[in-house]
Amino acid sequence: GAVVSQHPSWVICKSGTSVKIECRSLDFQATTMFWYRQFPKQSLMLMATSNEGSKATYEQGVEKDKFLINHASLTLSTLTVTSAHPEDSSFYICSARTSGRTDTQYFGPGTRLTVL
Amino acid sequence: RKEVEQDPGPFNVPEGATVAFNCTYSNSASQSFFWYRQDCRKEPKLLMSVYSSGNEDGRFTAQLNRASQYISLLIRDSKLSDSATYLCVVNSPGFQKLVFGTGTRLLVSP
Numbered sequence: 001g002a003v004v005s006q007h008p009s010w011v012i013c014k015s016g017t018s019v020k021i022e023c024r025s026l027d028f029q030a031t032t033m034f035w036y037r038q039f040p041k042q043s044l045m046l047m048a049t050s051n052e053g054s055k056a057t058y059e060q061g062v063e064k065d066k067f068l069i070n071h072a073s074l075t076l077s078t079l080t081v082t083s084a085h086p087e088d089s090s091f092y093i094c095s096a097r098t099s100g101r102t103d104t105q106y107f108g109p110g111t112r113l114t115v116l
Numbered sequence: 117r118k119e120v121e122q123d124p125g126p127f128n129v130p131e132g133a134t135v136a137f138n139c140t141y142s143n144s145a146s147q148s149f150f151w152y153r154q155d156c157r158k159e160p161k162l163l164m165s166v167y168s169s170g171n172e173d174g175r176f177t178a179q180l181n182r183a184s185q186y187i188s189l190l191i192r193d194s195k196l197s198d199s200a201t202y203l204c205v206v207n208s209p210g211f212q213k214l215v216f217g218t219g220t221r222l223l224v225s226p
Contacts, residue, residue, distance in 0.1 A: 034213065043203065043218040044160065093159050105214060107159040 006108035023094030029074035030096035120217035139187040139204030148207040
């Protein structure tokens with residue numbers, strides 16, 4: 001099956017610093033990648049949709065200048081949390097979708113971010 | 117009204133029990149439906165897609181009622197390893213994105 005990796009799996013940083021999370025599709029080309037955030041005991045909330053070579057589409061309420069998304073190749077998307085604050089602490093999960101399967105998304109293992 | 121609603125549970129059942137989860141969705145134009153399983157502190161994993169005619173995969177049976185906008189998941193002969201949160205997922209028509217319910221937590225005890 002399709003494999004998606006994320007790096008790092010967890011990160012602890014100081015308030016005010018920026019953190020970059022990578023999402024890679026290992027054995028397929030991902031024309032679209034999605035970034036989700038999940039707070040404890042809540043469901044996944046879509047933050048943004050990223051299509052290779054174009055700007056990401058952000059969901060309502062998600063600050064595009066704070067959560068920078070780059071999808072420069074068909075196998076890599078990055079999410080950078082800029083000037084992180086404790087309220088940004090969460091579980092960030094990416095998923096990837098191929099062009100032929102419009103609804104099936106393959107999820108990465110997630111990145112747990114803790115901002116002190 | 118939430119786009120996808122689930123009973124959060126938890127459902128506490130003994131091994132071998134049959135348990136059913138329900139889910140309702142608000143957008144009648146939705147075309148794709150899924151059940152995902154999520155273990156604690158892990159990513160969601162696709163359990164099964166849900167088809168209009170209903171479908172079965174081993175001990176798991178999924179049903180879809182489009183008229184009522186209702187989806188169900190039945191787990192027979194529960195195993196300890198079935199303990200997890202089960203997420204009802206529906207596509208958002210026109211936007212090609214998935215909408216997740218808050219999940220139903222299942223605890224299977226010996």
